[in-house]
Amino acid sequence: MATHGRSRRRKLSLPLPSPCDGADGTTRAGGEAKHPRLILTVCILASSLAFIDGSVLNVALPAIGRSYDAATAEVQWVVNAFTLPLTALLLLGGAAGDLYGRRRLMLWGIALFAAASLLCATAPSLEIFLTARALQGLGGAMLMPNSLAILSAAFAGEARGRAVGTWAAVGAMAGAAAPLLGGWIVDNASWPLIFLINLPIAAGAILLGWRYVPESRNEGRPSPDWVGALLGTASLGALTWALTAWSAAGALDTATLVSLGAGIILALAFLMAERRRGESAMVPLAMFGSRPFVGLTIFTFLLYGALGGLMLVLPYMLIEAGGYPAATAGAALLPLPIVIAIGSPLMGKLAARIGPRWPLTLGPLLVAGGFALALRIGAETSYWTSVFPAIFAVSAGMAIAVAPLTTAVLSAVEQSHVGTASGLNSAVARGGGLIAVALLGAVLSQQGAALIAGFHGAALAGVALALVSSLTAFATLGSFKPSPGTA
Known part of the structure; x- marks a missing residue:
């Protein structure tokens, strides 16, 4: 395979938090840990690594494909080599954190992610690059569920709802803003530098996490599955x-x-x-005896599958068929971080009062509308009259759904399974995106007008997935409402 080079062309009913130990691991009366803001900062930094790398490469795919002379299926694996282990092992990562220590698993995951990022930046062949991407996914599976479980253990009552909402908002913002930064790097430097961004983030998370994050675990949990x-x-x-x-x-x-x-x-x-x-x-099947839990699982898979497909195909189409520079294609997604960052914390508090049924019913309807508007996007259409309305509608719908969904899933389990619940929520979301990317080869292999037509077909599929997810939430959640402990 050709070595990479420079490219300047287009392109989740929680009772009380878990007991904590350690020098900084004592809890305050009422269940809140010391240094709550620093704990939240560490969890955001850690999870942002996976959020960023889950989307930053979308605008770099054409450049990476050219660097390694990759075929269509190989380009798909640039994304899925990371998403596959992340999806499959998130559940194991959450369970292992419950047993061996959530802080320990998170910090080791961050270290592995950083080392794999360095390997991605220096990989001389596609085979080594894809191996490094898989190691990133493994590190993400260790750090992602445990960062959210640490939040659940460190905060109580309404503070927990605010923390989860902030975590969700910043994570979504990082993941959606990443294509802009990645595109700028592709246009002005070399795509391997994208992975070097992870190193200072990881170093800061490890240093703060080692000093200020309390350890928490469920020592009575059986060995990992x-x-x-x-x-x-x-x-x-x-x-x-x-x-x-x-x-x-x-x-x-x-x-x-x-x-x-x-x-x-x-x-x-x-x-x-x-x-x-x-x-x-790893996945206790008894959890699926709950109708709301089943509904939330289906909802997550469908909605995030639709979103994952959009985040991959839209920048790719804008670069390859629309002639956008990579940075401009990344900037096209900026409404996502802005709208989600503003809306998620507010929706988290609202859903704690009214329940998740209506937010999770109405949010996907807006998402479906955004996908329908995407049918107007073509090679020569204006960003402000075609791309922006579609992205804004999708962003508004996701802002309504993100925090209520996370809190609702966590509300469906006991504290002993909080790591499993957070891992399952993340795994199902990424599983939807994994399958969507796997099915998009027929679109990615096209050029010009055929690529635009393929994008429109994918948009219609997104409309259908979002509508079914809305109907699923309305039909299965009923009067389900998170308990006060999750607010």
């Missing part, structure tokens, strides 16, 4: 490979069918293993 993790990862990997190969080639060959069948068999084996392990499973 290694068998479930292995089966789940293998199943998701086989299914993702099959869908990626099918979408890129536009046909089902023998190898793709074998991979698809293996993925389904492994998924059934995963469900059997989880059923046998019971409450100690």
Whole structure:
């Protein structure tokens, strides 16, 4: 493979928090830990690593593909090599944090993420680069669920709702603003520098986390479900490979069918293993006896699948078919961080009072409207009259949904499963994006007018996914409302 080079062209009912220990790990009366603002800062810095790298490469895909002379399926794996282990192992990361210490897992995850980022920036071949991306995903699976679980352990009552809302808003802002920064780097420097941004963020998170974040755990929890993790990862990997190969080639060959069948068999084996392990499973199936929990899981998968597809295809289309510079394509997504940052904390407090049903019903309707407006986007259309209205509508819908969804999912479990709940919430969201990216090969392989037509087809699929997610929330949540402890 060609080495990378310079490119200047287009382009979640929580009772009381967990007991904490350590020098700074004592809790205040009422359950709030010392140094709450610093704890929130560390959790935001840690999770922002995964949020940023989950989206920053979207505007760099054309440049990376040219640097490594990558085919369409290989370009898809630039995204999915990171998303696959992140999705499959988030649940294990949350469970391991509950048992071995959430701060410990988070800090080790940050360190692994930083080391893998350095390897991404210096990888001489696509194979090494994709391996480093997978290691980033593993680090993300360690730090993501434990950062949210640490927040749940460190805050109580209304302060918890505010902290979760702020965490969600800043994370979404970092993930959506990342394409702007990434695009500027692609246009003005070299895309490997994108990964070096992670190093000072990781260093700050480790230093502050080691000094100020209290340790919390659930020592009575059974050992992590290694068998479930292995089966789940293998199943998701086989299914993702099959869908990626099918979408890129536009046909089902023998190898793709074998991979698809293996993925389904492994998924059934995963469900059997989880059923046998019971409450100690990576995904305790008893949690799905709750209708609201099932509804929230389906909702998350559908809505974030639609959003993940948009975040990938829109910048790619603007760069390749619309002639946008990479930085301009990244700037096209700026309404997302601005609107979500303003709306999420307010919606988190409102949903704690009225319940999540109406926010999670109305938010996706706006998202669907945004996807419908995206049908007006073409090669020669104005940003302000075509791209901006679509992005703004999607942003407003997500701002309504993000914080209520996170709080509602966490409200559905006991404290002993808070790591599992946060991991499941994140895994399902990223699983939706993983499948969406795997299915978009047919779009990414096109050029010019065909690429725009493919984008419009993806937008119509986004409309359908958002509408079904809205109906799911309305039908399954009913009078469900987070308990006062989660506000």
